[in-house]
Amino acid sequence: MVDVVDVANDQADYHLQVALQRRPRPVTKPSSEFCDDCGEPIPMKRQQLVAGCETCTSCQELRERRR
Secondary structure, three states, X not given: OOOHHHHHHHHHHHHXXXXXXXXXXXXXXOOOOEOOOOOOEOOHHHHHHOOOOOOOHHXXXXXXXXX
């Protein structure tokens, strides 16, 4: 026997998955090669791990402390 609650949950899950697939994805710009604050090169590892980074680790720490 089919449980009405299970059917409703399955339908709700289906509609949620469809909505999540249709939502616009945030556009991530490429990471900067040079820090916007100090002008020093941003290490390649940071560029790869932090998508869209604009600052080196030191300058990012300073920005976060100021907030």
